[in-house]
Amino acid sequence: MKHQPSTRQLERIAYRRGRAIRSVLLAAASTAVVGTLLAVGITGAPGWDRVKQSFFDPDAAVKYLPEILEGLWLNLKLLVVCATLALTLGLIIAVLRTLRGPVFFPVRALATGYTYSFRGLPLIIVIYLFAFGIPGLRLNGTPDVLWLGAAAIIVTYGAYLAEVFRAGIESVHPSQISAARSLGLSYPQAMRHVVLPQAVRRVSPPLLNDTVALQKDVGLISLAGPIDAIRAAQIGVAQDANFTPYIVAGVLFVLLALPLIGVTDWVTLRAARRQNAGT
Amino acid sequence: MLLECHQVRKVFGDNVILDGLSLDVGEHEVVALIGASGSGKSTLLRCVNLLTEIDDGTIHLDGDEITDPRADPDQVRQRIGLVFQSYNLFPHMTVLDNITLAPVRVHKKPLTEARDQARQWLDRVGLADKAGSYPDRLSGGQQQRVAIVRALVNNPRLLLLDEVTSALDPELVGEVLTMIRDLKGEGMTMVLATHEMGFAKQVADRVAFLDGGKVLEQGPPEQVLGDPVEARTRQFLARIIEAGRL
Numbered sequence: 406m407k408h409q410p411s412t413r414q415l416e417r418i419a420y421r422r423g424r425a426i427r428s429v430l431l432a433a434a435s436t437a438v439v440g441t442l443l444a445v446g447i448t449g450a451p452g453w454d455r456v457k458q459s460f461f462d463p464d465a466a467v468k469y470l471p472e473i474l475e476g477l478w479l480n481l482k483l484l485v486v487c488a489t490l491a492l493t494l495g496l497i498i499a500v501l502r503t504l505r506g507p508v509f510f511p512v513r514a515l516a517t518g519y520t521y522s523f524r525g526l527p528l529i530i531v532i533y534l535f536a537f538g539i540p541g542l543r544l545n546g547t548p549d550v551l552w553l554g555a556a557a558i559i560v561t562y563g564a565y566l567a568e569v570f571r572a573g574i575e576s577v578h579p580s581q582i583s584a585a586r587s588l589g590l591s592y593p594q595a596m597r598h599v600v601l602p603q604a605v606r607r608v609s610p611p612l613l614n615d616t617v618a619l620q621k622d623v624g625l626i627s628l629a630g631p632i633d634a635i636r637a638a639q640i641g642v643a644q645d646a647n648f649t650p651y652i653v654a655g656v657l658f659v660l661l662a663l664p665l666i667g668v669t670d671w672v673t674l675r676a677a678r679r680q681n682a683g684t
Numbered sequence: 685m686l687l688e689c690h691q692v693r694k695v696f697g698d699n700v701i702l703d704g705l706s707l708d709v710g711e712h713e714v715v716a717l718i719g720a721s722g723s724g725k726s727t728l729l730r731c732v733n734l735l736t737e738i739d740d741g742t743i744h745l746d747g748d749e750i751t752d753p754r755a756d757p758d759q760v761r762q763r764i765g766l767v768f769q770s771y772n773l774f775p776h777m778t779v780l781d782n783i784t785l786a787p788v789r790v791h792k793k794p795l796t797e798a799r800d801q802a803r804q805w806l807d808r809v810g811l812a813d814k815a816g817s818y819p820d821r822l823s824g825g826q827q828q829r830v831a832i833v834r835a836l837v838n839n840p841r842l843l844l845l846d847e848v849t850s851a852l853d854p855e856l857v858g859e860v861l862t863m864i865r866d867l868k869g870e871g872m873t874m875v876l877a878t879h880e881m882g883f884a885k886q887v888a889d890r891v892a893f894l895d896g897g898k899v900l901e902q903g904p905p906e907q908v909l910g911d912p913v914e915a916r917t918r919q920f921l922a923r924i925i926e927a928g929r930l
């Protein structure tokens with residue numbers, strides 16, 4: 406038999422629906438007010454016409470779009486390479502930092518020193534050091550500036566990602582290692598099959614978030630010389646004395662980040678749901 | 685003797701947990717460890733499995749000294765199964781993967797063979813339909829039975845059970861105890877730390893009462909639980925009866 410809600414329950418439903426409609430209307434109204442104020446504030450500003458001309462010039466945008474897109478392709482390739490290698494480096498460093506016993510002291514000390522120094526060092530300085538300092542040594546076989554810049558990004562982000570991985574490893578309860586060891590698994594096997602899969606799953610939202618940050622910081626490689634999207638835009642800006650190419654590059658970066666941000670949100674949501682389901 | 689613990693000492697800081705404890709376990713024997721919380725039952729089991737390093741004494745398994753610093757702990761643990769109070773299943777693996785992890789990775793069994801064996805075990809304990817489930821979808825009793833199977837597929841010489849029913853709702857205790865009773869029927873050598881005096885009475889060949897880091901009194905269950913010699917044992921049992929657990 407179908408359940409017939411009582412009058413009291415029907416009243417409750419009606420009341421809640423009324424409240425819900427009211428909040429939607431309120432939200433719409435306040436959004437409209439804020440939006441209008443912003444639009445009026447910006448377009449009504451005394452310098453708006455000049456800003457519009459030098460930042461939002463459609464002709465300049467179309468003119469430099471092909472070069473910027475070509476540069477963006479370089480950013481995309483760099484992102485894939487840097488993200489993969491930085492994640493690998495971070496994972497290795499994090500595992501090295503968990504090793505116990507006096508034999509591993511030098512390894513542990515080096516790994517700790519690395520995460521401490523490279524998290525503190527500004528990325529721009531690391532890029533300068535790598536891209537201009539290393540070629541300055543005049544060693545044979547010094548790689549291209551592009552690779553040196555990429556190495557600077559990898560080394561800097563590896564230090565951040567190592568700490569994220571380490572937090573994940575430490576969040577796995579020691580009883581999990583006890584259980585794995587009691588079954589006869591060695592420490593590396595317990596790490597590989599029991600601890601790391603759980604650790605990585607737990608920290609995948611912050612890891613992806615750092616990857617989003619990485620995807621825009623890849624643009625800093627332009628400081629070392631390679632023509633990426635930002636560099637291409639800069640050239641355009643210098644030629645026409647118009648800032649529109651920067652806006653174009655900025656919009657393209659946001660578009661590039663959107664899918665990754667979407668994935669991050671989805672993974673975070675899923676992780677939260679799993680957590681709430683209990684362990 | 686299958687297991688010989690001789691003068692085992694374990695200290696945590698200023699806290700002496702095991703103070704020269706000696707205990708022998710024969711093949712096919714089931715020994716129940718009883719005693720107050722903190723009396724060293726769990727510590728002893730962890731020491732036997734080499735998860736905790738002892739501070740003095742010796743432990744022999746099948747005549748080999750496993751506390752020899754040159755002994756490979758991984759090899760020793762392959763001969764001893766340990767089941768924990770809180771199950772400690774691996775939450776990111778299905779029931780089947782939990783069970784086959786050690787056979788495949790440690791004993792290098794082919795995956796299909798390990799899976800067949802695991803399925804047979806699950807079938808035996810009535811969990812065949814849970815093979816593909818993750819641990820968080822199982823009740824406590826089901827999880828604990830999977831944990832016992834996970835220890836058994838390695839064909840251990842000795843099974844250590846650390847208060848395996850303490851975290852369970854009362855109505856789920858029975859299914860786990862039935863499984864342990866069946867194992868005794870098959871001749872599995874077991875050492876179990878427990879608060880279930882009634883069960884200790886039924887299943888154990890010998891009950892050992894731990895107090896002050898030693899085995900204060902041991903013997904057949906009827907004697908130790910029914911007519912203990914030591915005053916401390918009587919006090920402990922009186923508290924248990926007071927709590928309605930005997």
